[in-house]
Amino acid sequence: xxxxxxxxxxxxxxxxxxxxxxxxxxxxxxxxxxxxxxxxxxxxxxxxxxxxxxxxxxxxxxxxxxxxxxxxxxxxxxxxxxxxxxxxxxxxxxxxxxxxxxxxxxxxxxxxxxxxxxxxxxxxxxxxxxxxxxxxxxxxxxxxxxxxxxxxxxxxxxxxxxxxxxxxxxxxxxxxxxxxxxxxxxxxxxxxxxxxxxxxxxxxxxxxxxxxxxxxxxxxxxxxxxxxxxxxxxxxxxxxxxxxxxxxxxxxxxxxxxxxxxxxxxxxxxxxxxxxxxxxxxxxxxxxxxxxxxxxxxxxxxxxxxxxxxxxxxxxxxxxxxxxxxxxxxxxxxxxxxxxxxxxxxxxxxxxxxxxxxxxxxxxxxxxxxxxxxxxxxxxxxxxxxxxxxxxxxxxxxxxxxxxxxxxxxxxxxxxxxxxxxxxxxxxx
Numbered sequence: 001x002x003x004x005x006x007x008x009x010x011x012x013x014x015x016x017x018x019x020x021x022x023x024x025x026x027x028x029x030x031x032x033x034x035x036x037x038x039x040x041x042x043x044x045x046x047x048x049x050x051x052x053x054x055x056x057x058x059x060x061x062x063x064x065x066x067x068x069x070x071x072x073x074x075x076x077x078x079x080x081x082x083x084x085x086x087x088x089x090x091x092x093x094x095x096x097x098x099x100x101x102x103x104x105x106x107x108x109x110x111x112x113x114x115x116x117x118x119x120x121x122x123x124x125x126x127x128x129x130x131x132x133x134x135x136x137x138x139x140x141x142x143x144x145x146x147x148x149x150x151x152x153x154x155x156x157x158x159x160x161x162x163x164x165x166x167x168x169x170x171x172x173x174x175x176x177x178x179x180x181x182x183x184x185x186x187x188x189x190x191x192x193x194x195x196x197x198x199x200x201x202x203x204x205x206x207x208x209x210x211x212x213x214x215x216x217x218x219x220x221x222x223x224x225x226x227x228x229x230x231x232x233x234x235x236x237x238x239x240x241x242x243x244x245x246x247x248x249x250x251x252x253x254x255x256x257x258x259x260x261x262x263x264x265x266x267x268x269x270x271x272x273x274x275x276x277x278x279x280x281x282x283x284x285x286x287x288x289x290x291x292x293x294x295x296x297x298x299x300x301x302x303x304x305x306x307x308x309x310x311x312x313x314x315x316x317x318x319x320x321x322x323x324x325x326x327x328x329x330x331x332x333x334x335x336x337x338x339x340x341x342x343x344x345x346x347x348x349x350x351x352x353x354x355x356x357x358x359x360x361x362x363x364x365x366x367x368x369x370x371x372x373x374x375x376x377x378x379x380x381x382x383x384x385x386x387x388x389x390x391x392x393x394x395x396x397x398x399x400x401x402x403x404x405x406x407x408x409x410x411x412x413x414x415x416x417x418x419x420x421x422x423x424x425x426x427x428x429x
Contacts, residue, residue, distance in 0.1 A: 024273070031184070060074060097144065123141050152390065154391065185363070209287040216248055219244075277305060286302035296321070326357030
């Protein structure tokens with residue numbers, strides 16, 4: 001007897017036209033889930049002026065954050081409250097813990113259906129960017145995440161390192177499954193990069209390194225540019241193409257001018273999702289310096305496009321790349337990254353060896369293969385919900401011994417120091 005096809009609801013803070021690893025993941029799984037015969041709904045942020053090309057995308061109101069040019073979703077919509085029960089979802093899959101994750105957990109509880117959460121991001125790493133004491137913010141984030149995950153039937157970790165972090169921090173060892181975002185290999189195998197090279201004037205003698213990511217501090221493009229500047233002194237036929245946009249664009253353009261490589265760096269900006277394979281195929285190598293990846297999705301895409309990879313050895317990326325087998329991993333310094341870039345330029349046999357390894361690795365990320373694993377998790381979550389089973393964390397872990405009143409006390413002391421100008425913090429003028 002054939003298994004029942006599912007109605008799957010994805011809840012996310014961001015969806016198209018925003019481009020990010022989370023959006024790519026949702027889109028990729030959605031397409032594969034639909035190919036397998038399931039019905040998929042996406043609930044995301046309002047996007048004025050954007051026309052959805054796919055059905056069943058429902059939009060909550062949102063406000064744009066000017067500093068980061070990023071939408072803040074407001075999960076309040078009487079229309080969605082009305083329509084969601086009519087859609088009869090079998091499962092809700094949340095991709096952020098808040099604010100849309102909160103809406104997802106509330107809806108799942110009201111409808112009596114299971115909740116699955118993908119831990120896409122190392123949220124603790126953003127603790128130092130909030131203008132508050134880092135240890136206090138980290139404790140608060142971890143406690144909120146712990147509380148949220150215990151509302152779920154299952155946790156998806158995009159990489160083994162994220163799964164290990166969940167185990168170490170929260171003591172969650174059951175109902176956590178590693179499922180990386182899949183890749184439809186066909187567009188990468190059929191891609192043609194020649195029109196891209198012609199458009200940007202990349203001649204056959206030029207060796208083009210490409211990198212993809214949001215132009216933001218956590219993606220570490222400063223280190224990549226500094227490394228490229230070192231290597232460009234030795235190899236005059238090198239170019240760098242950066243795909244993406246973000247708050248650091250102007251500062252990175254300024255850095256390129258300071259390093260005297262501005263004429264060899266193409267800030268391509270955002271491109272349509274379906275053009276990514278063509279841009280990757282137009283390049284000769286993939287360079288990457290991000291230190292905050294959860295699964296190295298763009299690295300996987302580079303491998304699917306048969307590009308040799310040189311990257312900083314960091315979480316997410318190191319889950320994907322095996323050093324000297326399908327890529328080169330370096331320490332997080334411009335000098336070390338430059339040495340890796342230089343090595344792959346000088347050694348054609350090594351570059352071909354890494355391409356062969358990348359082709360083999362890409363096969364393990366094939367979309368339908370990983371999506372079938374996701375569907376199996378959904379079915380288990382449905383059974384667990386019926387049995388009243390939820391994710392359980394280890395209450396003996398430090399995060400659970402952090403009393404909320406201690407966090408409040410820390411916040412009050414910080415505020416006092418800020419307002420009085422005493423201690424390490426001073427009141428801003």
